[in-house]
Amino acid sequence: MSVPSVRHSEVDVLIIGAGPAGLMCANALANAKVNVRIVDQRASKIAAGNGDGISPRTIELLQSYGLAERLLKECCQIHLAAFYNPSSTGGIELTNRTLNVTAPSARYPFEATLNQAAIQDIFLDSMTSLGVEVERSTMPTSIELSKDEDELADPTSYPVRVALQRLDESEGEQPEEIVHAKFVLGGDGAHSWTRKQFDITMDGEQSDSIWGVMDLVPDTDFPDIRNKCLAQSNHGSVFVIPREKDLVRLYVQLEEKDVIDPVTGRVDKDRMGPDHIFKTAQKSLEPYKLTGEFLWWTIYSVGQRVASKFSINNRVFIAGDACHTHTPKAGQGMNASINDSHNLAWKIAQVVRGWADMSLLSTYESERHKFASELIAFDKTWSTLVCGKPLTGQNSDGVSPEQLLKTFQTDFTSGIGVHYHPSVVVNDAYQELAGGLVLGKRVPPYKFMRAADARPFELQDLLPSDSLFKLLVFTGEFSDPLQQARVESMVADMQKPHSFLNRYATPGDSRFDVITISKDRKDKFDLLQLPTLLRSHWSKVFVDDTDPTGSFGGEGYSYFGVGSEGALVAVRPDGYVGAIAPLDRVEVLDAYFASFMKIPA
Numbered sequence: 001m002s003v004p005s006v007r008h009s010e011v012d013v014l015i016i017g018a019g020p021a022g023l024m025c026a027n028a029l030a031n032a033k034v035n036v037r038i039v040d041q042r043a044s045k046i047a048a049g050n051g052d053g054i055s056p057r058t059i060e061l062l063q064s065y066g067l068a069e070r071l072l073k074e075c076c077q078i079h080l081a082a083f084y085n086p087s088s089t090g091g092i093e094l095t096n097r098t099l100n101v102t103a104p105s106a107r108y109p110f111e112a113t114l115n116q117a118a119i120q121d122i123f124l125d126s127m128t129s130l131g132v133e134v135e136r137s138t139m140p141t142s143i144e145l146s147k148d149e150d151e152l153a154d155p156t157s158y159p160v161r162v163a164l165q166r167l168d169e170s171e172g173e174q175p176e177e178i179v180h181a182k183f184v185l186g187g188d189g190a191h192s193w194t195r196k197q198f199d200i201t202m203d204g205e206q207s208d209s210i211w212g213v214m215d216l217v218p219d220t221d222f223p224d225i226r227n228k229c230l231a232q233s234n235h236g237s238v239f240v241i242p243r244e245k246d247l248v249r250l251y252v253q254l255e256e257k258d259v260i261d262p263v264t265g266r267v268d269k270d271r272m273g274p275d276h277i278f279k280t281a282q283k284s285l286e287p288y289k290l291t292g293e294f295l296w297w298t299i300y301s302v303g304q305r306v307a308s309k310f311s312i313n314n315r316v317f318i319a320g321d322a323c324h325t326h327t328p329k330a331g332q333g334m335n336a337s338i339n340d341s342h343n344l345a346w347k348i349a350q351v352v353r354g355w356a357d358m359s360l361l362s363t364y365e366s367e368r369h370k371f372a373s374e375l376i377a378f379d380k381t382w383s384t385l386v387c388g389k390p391l392t393g394q395n396s397d398g399v400s401p402e403q404l405l406k407t408f409q410t411d412f413t414s415g416i417g418v419h420y421h422p423s424v425v426v427n428d429a430y431q432e433l434a435g436g437l438v439l440g441k442r443v444p445p446y447k448f449m450r451a452a453d454a455r456p457f458e459l460q461d462l463l464p465s466d467s468l469f470k471l472l473v474f475t476g477e478f479s480d481p482l483q484q485a486r487v488e489s490m491v492a493d494m495q496k497p498h499s500f501l502n503r504y505a506t507p508g509d510s511r512f513d514v515i516t517i518s519k520d521r522k523d524k525f526d527l528l529q530l531p532t533l534l535r536s537h538w539s540k541v542f543v544d545d546t547d548p549t550g551s552f553g554g555e556g557y558s559y560f561g562v563g564s565e566g567a568l569v570a571v572r573p574d575g576y577v578g579a580i581a582p583l584d585r586v587e588v589l590d591a592y593f594a595s596f597m598k599i600p601a
Helices: 020-031 056-064 068-074 116-129 149-153 193-197 274-284 333-352 358-387 401-408 481-494 586-594
Strands: 007-016 036-039 076-078 080-086 092-099 111-113 138-145 160-166 176-186 202-206 210-220 228-233 236-242 248-254 290-300 303-307 316-318 447-450 456-458 469-476 512-518 541-543 567-571 577-581
Touching: 007 020, 007 160, 007 333, 020 036, 020 116, 020 176, 020 333, 036 138, 056 068, 056 333, 068 116, 076 236, 080 401, 092 228, 092 401, 138 193, 176 193, 176 333, 193 316, 210 274, 228 274, 236 274, 236 358, 248 274, 274 290, 303 358, 333 358, 358 401, 469 481, 481 586, 567 586, 577 586
Parallel strands: 007 036, 007 176, 080 228, 176 316, 469 512, 512 541
Antiparallel strands: 076 111, 080 092, 138 160, 160 176, 202 303, 210 248, 210 290, 228 236, 236 248, 447 456, 447 541, 469 567, 567 577
């Protein structure tokens, strides 16, 4: 009897693991029309538990993919945070209520909470509409990366060989397949198989704290059950996280002796059940009463670690928990995973399309490794405060409410504070021309009026995640003859053959989207007076003026620190500011794009 030959296939990108990092990357690449496959060894999608918090910045990026509307419809919005400390009578008492999100530029000034299964369904349904499905009950058994330098340097080659095994052998289907991929992403969790195949180490240490987690519909007289709350009692700490509908998640600090197996030194869930976790929470929340049926629970002790590298030869990458692990108390796990993939996907898309050099992919590790290291440092500080004994009359060295509040109120937890350092995709010149558009940070929200019909538009909505670089042209007052001459001179420079707009022009498939923002008033501005380059479509021209009712707008130039002389601002496909130039220095942008873009073949 002849043995059937193993099937071979080719794909641009193979993603291993269908968690938040994998799904986000698959959806982004499918949006960019990159040939992508995603496999997961689990037979079905998750139904409950896991992560549940989405930060303001993550909501912004989901909006850039058209996915935020469903999230906002289904989620719980957390606007307030409450802090409780020991009272003189032995229970807890309210110390402070404050804004949950304090970042002044947050478009969505709240945290969204929704069970991870529902969040992943948003990605899954979007992927389905784009023709991509998770291949479940499928696991990799081996991965090989070519050692041929020429092959690794050729973006059209398929140097990664992955053997896949179907775990549910369907009749008539071969259980084994060899996939030849240009790129592979391991989004396969904290115990990443992909990471282990390349002997990538996880540097850091194990967290000393152990927590129980449970989802329940509570019956309680606790007044802040629908706000994010940290209650530090003499019996330990409890986090209260309101969720969709009537659900609440509790994070409950546990005693190590009750959970750790003395022989293995590992968490043993058999040593403690949900009833014990719930009783600990009840005791920590006294004098308030708490009852309810739990729907899901777990116990965890998480290592605070960062992978030594995030990529191998810019061909195999890891993202999410595969490259950084930390406690969930800062609410960053799922957010960090989604943002890792958001950073990587557009870079892979540029390379696969032949628009960018392979070296662009090196910025994934440099940008996200820095972020992960900062995240671990913050997590250690925050965890130490949260797990520490609270300040009381009997414990003068305890954690004060002021310490907690100061650490809590940071742009870091909102995701808005992410700042990428200078690189080939982050220039470091002419920041003074647009002080509010910080090089290496995301473009903040602001509403401008569309010149053609005075309709207000949020600037971030003009920057979708569509693989294109956006060129924001702040023309100044075009009605001023001197400024008009400057703008027309700038346009003449951009129309020269060696200018980036022409040098990287791809027939029928533009790499750039030009958005014009004038300082003129809506009642006198004539967009048809603009050079054609600055009005490729009537919908691409805006004025910095108030809306028709005079309720908002009109201060965008001031908000972004742009003067009357105007400025050119290049925004990366992920919404981060890449370069700034004066109107009379188009060559600054020529040099910026020349550092990583490829001329069409």
